């Protein structure tokens with residue numbers, strides 16, 4: 001007998017990218033607090049921790065030598081250099097989790113997004129956040145209070161280059177109002193979870209319906 005209880009799905013890889021300061025960390029934190037079915041893919045980075053960041057939770061902080069060893073050992077699904085620091089996505093937990101139906105959230109840049117898409121196209125959902133204006137982006141970076149003036153300037157200098165990669169994404173959202181942006185992100189996630197290609201048990205269920 002065909003039973004909907006047997007329906008399972010593959011996990012998805014939900015990527016949030018944006019120019020620095022547009023709000024992806026804020027949206028990612030809300031999503032993790034609100035949705036028990038998605039887990040953060042915690043990246044390894046060589047950048048120093050910011051005040052309040054927890055090792056193993058926000059990032060896995062590593063020296064350049066440790067990072068290079070992980071690259072050589074093939075431990076990353078993707079890695080890239082951003083603002084002169086190295087960032088990489090560890091392979092192990094994500095690959096096994098996806099097969100078991102676990103969804104993962106990625107806060108990675110356009111280079112990492114391209115690499116993940118090339119490797120695991122059907123599992124990947126690419127979302128890009130834009131600031132409402134360049135002035136507002138500067139206000140947010142300054143207001144966040146985590147970077148000295150010269151770092152903020154270098155993030156602003158990079159913002160236009162990052163924005164130019166907007167067309168490598170499936171969805172583009174202007175993060176004007178946090179709650180409105182968050183609602184859109186949740187809607188995208190809900191719809192993507194229902195995609196036929198992810199419903200691994202569907203073929204058997206449909207065959208059952210046709211033969212019962």
Ligand SMILES: Nc1nc2c(ncn2[C@@H]2O[C@H](COP(=O)(O)OP(=O)(O)O)[C@@H](O)[C@H]2O)c(=O)[nH]1
Nearest residue numbers: 020043079080082087088089107108109111112
């Ligand atoms: N390719 C890649 N990019 C990452 C990874 N982790 C973080 N990033 C990106 O690196 C950039 C800098 O991140 P961060 O230092 O936390 O500063 P932020 O710009 O304020 O979020 C952001 O664009 C992140 O999305 C990763 O594992 N791989």
Ligand SMILES: Nc1ncnc2c1ncn2[C@@H]1O[C@H](COP(=O)(O)OP(=O)(O)O)[C@@H](O)[C@H]1O
Nearest residue numbers: 020021022023024025026140144175176177178
């Ligand atoms: N829609 C928004 N309106 C106003 N401030 C925002 C909005 N989204 C994020 N912020 C603020 O802007 C700053 C940068 O956001 P953050 O999430 O750290 O960006 P990113 O992770 O993309 O660098 C933070 O201080 C955050 O509270």
